[in-house]
Amino acid sequence: MRLRDLGERALLGKLAPIGYPSGAPLPPGDDAGGVWVEGVAWLLKTDGFLYREVALSGMGPFEVGFRGVAATASDLIAKMGRPLGFTLGLFLPPDLEEAFALGLVEGAAEAAGRLGAFLLGGDTNAGSEVALTVAGFARAEAPLPRRALPGDLVYLAGERWGRTGAAIQAHYQGRDLGAYPRIREAAFYPLPRLELLSLKGLLRGSLDSSDGLAETLWQLAELGVRVELEGLPLYPDVLAFAGSERAARDLVLYGGEEFEAVLVVPPEGEAQVLARAEAVGLPLFRAGRVGEGEGVFLRGEPLPRRGYDHFRP
Template sequence: MRLRDLGERALLQKLAPLGYPEGAPLPPGDDAGGVWVGEEAWLLKTDGFLYREVALLGMGPFEVGFRGVAATASDLLSKMGRPLGFTLGLFLPPDLEEAFALELVQGAAEAARRLGAPLLGGDTNAGEEVALTVSGFARSEAPLPRRALPGDLLYLAGDRWGRTGAGIRAHYQGLSLEGFPKILEAALYPLPRRELLALARLPRGGLDSSDGLAETLWQVSELGVRVDLEALPLHPDVLAFAGGEEEALELVLYGGEEFEAVLLVPPEAEEALLSRAQGAGLPLFRAGRVGEGAGVYLRGSPIPRRGYDHFRP
């Protein structure tokens, strides 16, 4: 079967168990992998992409390098991993200007610095077009797997929901983001949130959202539960950009590139979760809960499964 017919999620389900160790801190196919070192988990994540596929309007090599580290770090932080360092693999055409390569790495180094971890070198290779591979390393005393049980509350961390989707739409439709500084910031510098670490041991499960919130919620449903959304965050600037609530909901559900966390929280941990989040300055939005059954619903209406897939247009 060709990959375009199989799809990315189905391929990953076949690939993830290959060589994966028994008793690992996280299950195969989670946002990151790891091994136990004593009572602590050491986590690893690798992410790769083509420059032309992620360079939105207004993004130069600095912003693309920044985005590469951000994407990798988001997977680690959603697992409650404290970043230790990052490495960067580059594929560069031989006729590329030196300044371009320097800006690319400077952007990656800046994102790593803001996350409190160094850029630890990497590798350079000749390629037909610019591509990046970023690896991140982290430690966690309580790694957070993909896990949900009926009755758990669904929380969305962060405030980029819909904003990155607006930035992506502006890119493809040639729309100006003048007057939308938070949307522009979310699109160009989507830094994951170290503040998530303040919530360690309280959520039951967590997932990184980068292929679109709807896709992420469908992945929650694959854990054997039904996801019932009661509300979604609709920021005033997203509503203004979209021109209406229906269009804004589309950006929240299918925008992608949020690099935010979806958290599944036992009801008895909610009060402590909110208290710690407030103390850490982490925005949290209660979007709904999970129950018995299957599928994803918003106020009783089914949410179609759509999201980014590397092998499908």
């Protein structure tokens, strides 16, 4: 079967178990992998992309390098891992200017530094176009898998919901983001939130959201539960950009690239989670709850499954 027919999620389901250790801190196919070392989980994540596919209008190599580390770190932090180091694999055309390559690495170093981590080298290769792979490792005392039980609550961490989707849409529509500084900032410098680590021990599960909120919720539903969305964060600038509540809702559900986290909260721990988040300045939005059954629903209506797939247009 060709990959375009199989799809990315189905392919990952076949690839993830190959060579994966039994008794690992996280199951195969989760946002990151890892091994136990003297009772502590060491997590690893690798991400790769073509420059032309992620460089929005106005972005330069610095922003793309920053984004590369942010994407990898988001998966690690969602698993309650504290990032410690990153490496870069660069594919660069031989006629590329030196300053371009330096900008990529400087942006990656900036993101790593703001997360309290470091760049630890990497590899350079000649390529027909610019591409990056980013690997990151983290330490997690209590790694948090994708997990949910009926009765649990669904919270969205952060404030980039819909904003990154708006920036992506602006890129393809040739729209200027000058009047929307928070949308531009969300897409250009999407730093994952170390504040999530303050919720260690209080959550049932956690998922990175970069494939889009709807797709992330469907991945949660694949655990054998029904996800009931009761509301979505619709920020004034996203509403103004979108022009209608329905269009803004679609940006929140299907925009992607937020590098935020979807959190599963046991109902008996909700008050403690909210208090801890407020203490560290972590924005949380209660979006819904988990029930018995299957699928994802928004106010009782089935939510279509759409998200980014590398092998399908």
